[in-house]
Amino acid sequence: MFRNQYDTDVTTWSPAGRLFQVEYAMEAVKQGSAAIGLRSKTHVVLGCVNKANSELSSHQKKIFKVDDHIGVAIAGLTADGRVLSRYMRNECINYNFTYESPLPVGRLVVQLADKAQVCTQRSWKRPYGVGLLVAGLDESGAHLYYNCPSGNYFEYQAFAIGSRSQAAKTYLERRFENLADSSRDDLVKDALMAIREALQGETLKSSICTVAVVGVGEPFHILDQETVQQMINAFEIVGEQEGPAAEPDAAAGQEAAAEQGGSTDEGVAPMDI
Amino acid sequence: MQFTASKQTENCLLGPESDSQRTLYPYVTGTSVVALKYKDGILMAADMGGSYGSTLRYKSVERMKPIGKHSLLGASGEISDFQEILKYLDELILYDNMWDDGNSLGPKEVHNYLTRVMYNRRNKFNPLWNSLVLGGVKRGEKYLGTVSMIGVNFEDNHVATGFGNHLARPILRQEWHENLSFEDGVKLLEKCMRVLLYRDRSAINKLQIAKITEEGVTISQPYSLKTYWEFSAFENPTQGAVGSW
Numbered sequence: 411m412f413r414n415q416y417d418t419d420v421t422t423w424s425p426a427g428r429l430f431q432v433e434y435a436m437e438a439v440k441q442g443s444a445a446i447g448l449r450s451k452t453h454v455v456l457g458c459v460n461k462a463n464s465e466l467s468s469h470q471k472k473i474f475k476v477d478d479h480i481g482v483a484i485a486g487l488t489a490d491g492r493v494l495s496r497y498m499r500n501e502c503i504n505y506n507f508t509y510e511s512p513l514p515v516g517r518l519v520v521q522l523a524d525k526a527q528v529c530t531q532r533s534w535k536r537p538y539g540v541g542l543l544v545a546g547l548d549e550s551g552a553h554l555y556y557n558c559p560s561g562n563y564f565e566y567q568a569f570a571i572g573s574r575s576q577a578a579k580t581y582l583e584r585r586f587e588n589l590a591d592s593s594r595d596d597l598v599k600d601a602l603m604a605i606r607e608a609l610q611g612e613t614l615k616s617s618i619c620t621v622a623v624v625g626v627g628e629p630f631h632i633l634d635q636e637t638v639q640q641m642i643n644a645f646e647i648v649g650e651q652e653g654p655a656a657e658p659d660a661a662a663g664q665e666a667a668a669e670q671g672g673s674t675d676e677g678v679a680p681m682d683i
Numbered sequence: 684m685q686f687t688a689s690k691q692t693e694n695c696l697l698g699p700e701s702d703s704q705r706t707l708y709p710y711v712t713g714t715s716v717v718a719l720k721y722k723d724g725i726l727m728a729a730d731m732g733g734s735y736g737s738t739l740r741y742k743s744v745e746r747m748k749p750i751g752k753h754s755l756l757g758a759s760g761e762i763s764d765f766q767e768i769l770k771y772l773d774e775l776i777l778y779d780n781m782w783d784d785g786n787s788l789g790p791k792e793v794h795n796y797l798t799r800v801m802y803n804r805r806n807k808f809n810p811l812w813n814s815l816v817l818g819g820v821k822r823g824e825k826y827l828g829t830v831s832m833i834g835v836n837f838e839d840n841h842v843a844t845g846f847g848n849h850l851a852r853p854i855l856r857q858e859w860h861e862n863l864s865f866e867d868g869v870k871l872l873e874k875c876m877r878v879l880l881y882r883d884r885s886a887i888n889k890l891q892i893a894k895i896t897e898e899g900v901t902i903s904q905p906y907s908l909k910t911y912w913e914f915s916a917f918e919n920p921t922q923g924a925v926g927s928w
Contacts, residue, residue: 507799508796509792509795510791510792510795511789511792511795514784514786516784516786520782548785548786549787550785
């Protein structure tokens with residue numbers, strides 16, 4: 411991506427018909443740490459890599475609960491992500507107040523996309539620099555959507571965004587055909603494997619990742635660090651038995667709270683099977 | 684110094700011209716609506732009268748209308764306000780359909796929307812002068828609720844508005860049970876409507892019964908109930924009454 415004379419303003423087209431500012435905003439998403447999502451017919455799992463800047467600081471929150479039936483994982487400018495999460499929470503609350511019914515996730519993502527589009531067509535605004543993986547339920551089942559800064563949204567069976575997401579995407583491409591009928595636990599396991607791919611060699615442990623689940627009969631919640639570490643350990647043992655690539659199971663670490671407990675992972679014994 | 688008494692001093696809550704902008708009394712009104720849950724859905728009955736004060740002026744007023752795919756709305760009270768509500772709901776359903784995404788507003792959602800509308804109007808001292816009955820079936824789940832002009836709302840197995848609360852509900856409390864058949868439900872509603880016909884002076888003998896099930900809404904053609912006026916108590920009703928002639 412090179413600088414050129416058409417990229418100063420979001421409202422300036424290039425001769426080739428591109429809006430460079432919007433494309434630069436999408437670059438910001440690629441710089442953020444990885445977030446992945448996958449779904450079956452009844453459940454959706456979100457996961458993200460959560461590395462703190464230094465040992466002294468806490469994680470940045472990248473997964474937000476929007477409502478009992480909707481959650482979002484972000485990659486990119488996390489501040490923009492926080493603001494959009496607040497918007498989504500407001501929309502859900504208002505809809506629930508008027509109709510006593512959960513806002514269908516399909517409608518929320520359209521509202522979100524329209525909000526992002528506005529920022530691509532006003533000279534005094536800039537596009538949101540964050541990609542959102544929205545996981546939620548509505549009448550037709552479980553859904554996973556990706557909202558980008560351009561104002562587009564797509565529905566996915568599984569997806570990954572952020573830095574080193576290509577490795578995770580490759581893994582998901584191998585697995586996605588079987589996802590629809592996966593059990594909830596298998597889905598979480600696949601999420602952890604995908605996160606591990608995005609870590610590329612680094613040991614997977616619950617202190618550096620976060621996993622959240624939503625499903626039919628299961629409100630959106632972030633899995634606590636111990637649960638995640640246990641799942642990682644379970645895979646680890648299975649991984650050793652299977653042979654090569656001792657993959658650390660992507661532990662869905664929790665944000666902040668996880669960090670304090672994270673330093674004890676050396677002492678965690680493998681789970682007895 | 685003020686020597687003339689202004690309207691302002693009598694009515695401090697609102698400005699001088701605002702009275703003409705808000706509902707003070709109803710003009711053309713419908714009387715009771717009665718509804719109950721039965722095996723396949725909801726049955727609702729209402730007569731077709733629109734009274735202008737004590738005159739039974741309009742005799743072909745449809746007081747029950749389908750809303751979207753899943754709901755049926757019956758109204759008593761000011762007919763023009765009912766028409767206004769139908770316009771609001773029309774717009775609501777239109778926007779809901781325009782999403783075209785497999786999701787649709789069910790009876791619970793419509794009921795809550797109406798509750799918000801009625802309550803907010805009441806708070807502005809400009810009520811929609813209606814008592815509404817909202818019934819429907821969505822995905823096998825039956826729903827029956829009511830909202831009053833001040834925003835009081837609740838759901839139940841059988842509901843009624845106006846006089847129906849006093850004359851029909853006691854009958855329903857005795858005789859309603861889960862899984863009524865269609866025929867039994869209609870018989871029960873007719874029993875309630877007959878009592879209302881005898882005792883409510885704004886009732887007329889021309890009613891419709893509406894049914895809503897998973898398949899959809901059917902509103903019957905108008906028909907009348909058989910009545911019997913030869914009870915001996917009706918002959919010479921004031922005989923023995925104190926102070927009569």
